[in-house]
Amino acid sequence: MKIFVMAFKVLKSLFRRPATLGYPSVPREYYKNTRGKISIDIAKCIYCASCQRKCPAQALTVNKLEKKWIIDRLRCVSCGYCLEVCPKKCLAMENNYSASALKKEEEVFEGA
Amino acid sequence: MNNPKRTIVPFGPQHPVLPEPIHLDLVVEDEKIIEAIPSLGFVHRGLEKLVEKRDFIEFVYVAERICGICSFIHGLTYCLAIEEIMGIQVPPRANYLRVIWSELSRLHSHLLWLGLTADAFGFEALFMHTWKLREKILDIIEETTGGRVIFGSSKIGGVRKDISAEKLSEIVTKLNRYAQEIKEITDIFINDSSVKHRLIGVGVLSKQDAYDLGAVGPSLRASGISMDTRKLGYAAYAEIEFSPITETSGDSYARCRVRIRELFQSIDIIKQAVEKIQPGELEVKVSGTPKGEFFARTEQPRGEVIYYAKADGTRFLQRLRVRTPTFANIPALIKLLPGAQLADVPVLVLTIDPCISCTER
Amino acid sequence: MNQEQKLMNIEIKDLLSQIGDYYRSGHRLVQIGCTKLPECLEINYSLDKDYSFTNFKIKLEDLDLEVPSVSKIYWGAFLYENEIHDLFGVKFKDMAVDYQGNFYRTSVKKGFNP
Numbered sequence: 001m002k003i004f005v006m007a008f009k010v011l012k013s014l015f016r017r018p019a020t021l022g023y024p025s026v027p028r029e030y031y032k033n034t035r036g037k038i039s040i041d042i043a044k045c046i047y048c049a050s051c052q053r054k055c056p057a058q059a060l061t062v063n064k065l066e067k068k069w070i071i072d073r074l075r076c077v078s079c080g081y082c083l084e085v086c087p088k089k090c091l092a093m094e095n096n097y098s099a100s101a102l103k104k105e106e107e108v109f110e111g112a
Numbered sequence: 113m114n115n116p117k118r119t120i121v122p123f124g125p126q127h128p129v130l131p132e133p134i135h136l137d138l139v140v141e142d143e144k145i146i147e148a149i150p151s152l153g154f155v156h157r158g159l160e161k162l163v164e165k166r167d168f169i170e171f172v173y174v175a176e177r178i179c180g181i182c183s184f185i186h187g188l189t190y191c192l193a194i195e196e197i198m199g200i201q202v203p204p205r206a207n208y209l210r211v212i213w214s215e216l217s218r219l220h221s222h223l224l225w226l227g228l229t230a231d232a233f234g235f236e237a238l239f240m241h242t243w244k245l246r247e248k249i250l251d252i253i254e255e256t257t258g259g260r261v262i263f264g265s266s267k268i269g270g271v272r273k274d275i276s277a278e279k280l281s282e283i284v285t286k287l288n289r290y291a292q293e294i295k296e297i298t299d300i301f302i303n304d305s306s307v308k309h310r311l312i313g314v315g316v317l318s319k320q321d322a323y324d325l326g327a328v329g330p331s332l333r334a335s336g337i338s339m340d341t342r343k344l345g346y347a348a349y350a351e352i353e354f355s356p357i358t359e360t361s362g363d364s365y366a367r368c369r370v371r372i373r374e375l376f377q378s379i380d381i382i383k384q385a386v387e388k389i390q391p392g393e394l395e396v397k398v399s400g401t402p403k404g405e406f407f408a409r410t411e412q413p414r415g416e417v418i419y420y421a422k423a424d425g426t427r428f429l430q431r432l433r434v435r436t437p438t439f440a441n442i443p444a445l446i447k448l449l450p451g452a453q454l455a456d457v458p459v460l461v462l463t464i465d466p467c468i469s470c471t472e473r
Numbered sequence: 474m475n476q477e478q479k480l481m482n483i484e485i486k487d488l489l490s491q492i493g494d495y496y497r498s499g500h501r502l503v504q505i506g507c508t509k510l511p512e513c514l515e516i517n518y519s520l521d522k523d524y525s526f527t528n529f530k531i532k533l534e535d536l537d538l539e540v541p542s543v544s545k546i547y548w549g550a551f552l553y554e555n556e557i558h559d560l561f562g563v564k565f566k567d568m569a570v571d572y573q574g575n576f577y578r579t580s581v582k583k584g585f586n587p
Binding site for chain 3: 341406439
Binding site: 002005006009010013019031033034035054056077078079080081 | 166170171173174177237238241244247254255256257258259262264272273296299300303304
């Protein structure tokens with residue numbers, strides 16, 4: 001019968017470096033595949049609004065007359081469905097999360 | 113007939129030990145429980161009605177987000193139901209990848225449960241060490257799919273992402289190393305005398321009761337009935353050798369042991385799947401709309417989940433009904449509680465592994 | 474998934490005797506669900522034994538008709554029947570534990586059956 005098993009474990013971990021990361025002073029390293037925020041190359045967009053129709057969270061608005069592509073960052077869940085349906089392939093997914101927001105506003109991208 | 117010694121103690125919905133809100137009204141006489149009445153509905157989102165507004169291809173993303181812990185298997189079961197109605201054959205490589213991700217999901221869910229149980233009887237150091245191990249499994253999942261808990265990798269007709277062969281062998285090497293660390297921690301759960309004092313003999317569910325009340329998952333297998341929905345053979349499980357894990361005593365200690373042994377069984381299943389996987393395509397193209405009905409059954413970490421889908425030929429499904437395993441385990445919980453002490457109630461509620469956000473969709 | 478699933482339509486008056494026969498032969502209750510079709514409501518009962526799956530369906534045209542409850546045979550059925558009562562408005566007779574409409578406290582009553 002072993003005794004003091006948990007006590008030894010706790011003592012050992014007292015003298016090792018911590019298992020947590022000192023975020024935010026130490027930046028977090030993301031993997032290549034991590035799903036983060038959506039970005040758009042606005043010069044290639046043709047404003048067909050397929051991404052607006054297919055978004056499961058209804059986070060996109062496309063305005064053809066004024067040539068604007070608007071995304072609500074707080075509604076987007078980074079599923080990546082808009083990337084698959086875009087006919088011009090102008091959407092891309094970066095691998096870091098968008099910064100925290102202080103108030104509810106949407107991000108507007110305007111084309112030429 | 114008013115017995116003056118009885119009081120009614122409300123338990124939850126806010127309680128430090130519960131991961132999610134559930135309410136129980138306990139009728140207590142001098143620290144012993146006489147009766148318990150459950151009350152649900154605190155996180156009811158009405159997700160079954162959303163199926164009228166999102167078409168059947170987009171709904172995978174909603175089905176995955178019904179629950180945060182068992183999310184991949186919800187998406188997988190929805191895809192199985194629609195694929196069976198439309199008669200789609202998924203390529204074999206996609207089936208093996210689905211098995212690997214399901215077993216990774218089971219690993220992280222059981223480690224989460226072990227940590228919460230240690231926290232429920234006050235053993236916080238063990239809780240932290242168990243969750244440190246869980247972080248390593250979440251890192252493997254994030255490298256392969258992109259998200260830590262919501263995988264986002266199932267679609268109707270196959271999977272969305274691939275895992276290369278060298279990444280698969282790297283996963284097996286890492287899991288072999290982690291298996292040693294997992295064994296050290298789970299030996300503490302099995303052998304430590306203070307843990308045994310809190311779990312042995314508490315909350316005994318007899319074999320006949322477990323079957324009649326409709327319990328599923330580890331709560332059923334710990335009472336001696338050998339029933340595991342993975343034996344039905346969906347998604348490449350037919351080619352993998354394993355047998356359901358059972359224990360006979362039916363108390364909380366037996367339920368803990370079943371989940372610990374399932375951890376090692378999952379690592380073994382992942383190793384078998386990595387040996388047998390062949391290169392091939394990842395998905396099949398889907399065209400047309402579904403018409404028909406089907407019941408799809410799979411095994412989540414908590415038990416058997418059933419998706420009933422009924423479609424009538426348009427892009428929107430007519431009905432989608434989800435029956436999650438915690439919903440079937442609640443009558444068993446109500447029968448377990450009478451006779452226990454009031455201080456044992458948090459541990460008993462956690463041994464059936466409640467995932468209330470699944471239960472109330 | 475390649476196991477057989479049987480689907481049978483039965484009448485309301487045969488419900489208790491059929492479910493009783495299956496209980497005595499060793500089946501367990503899996504779920505009770507309800508679907509809203511354009512002309513009526515359909516309630517389905519699922520039973521399982523050793524991985525084989527059987528379903529019964531009953532059709533309900535009139536909401537004032539009371540369906541007999543199976544919670545005398547399977548005690549765990551009271552949760553499913555209370556949920557169907559709160560979301561669809563179906564009345565059940567002699568439930569084992571009756572919440573009388575307070576199981577899910579939503580702001581819109583009978584939300585799935587407007």
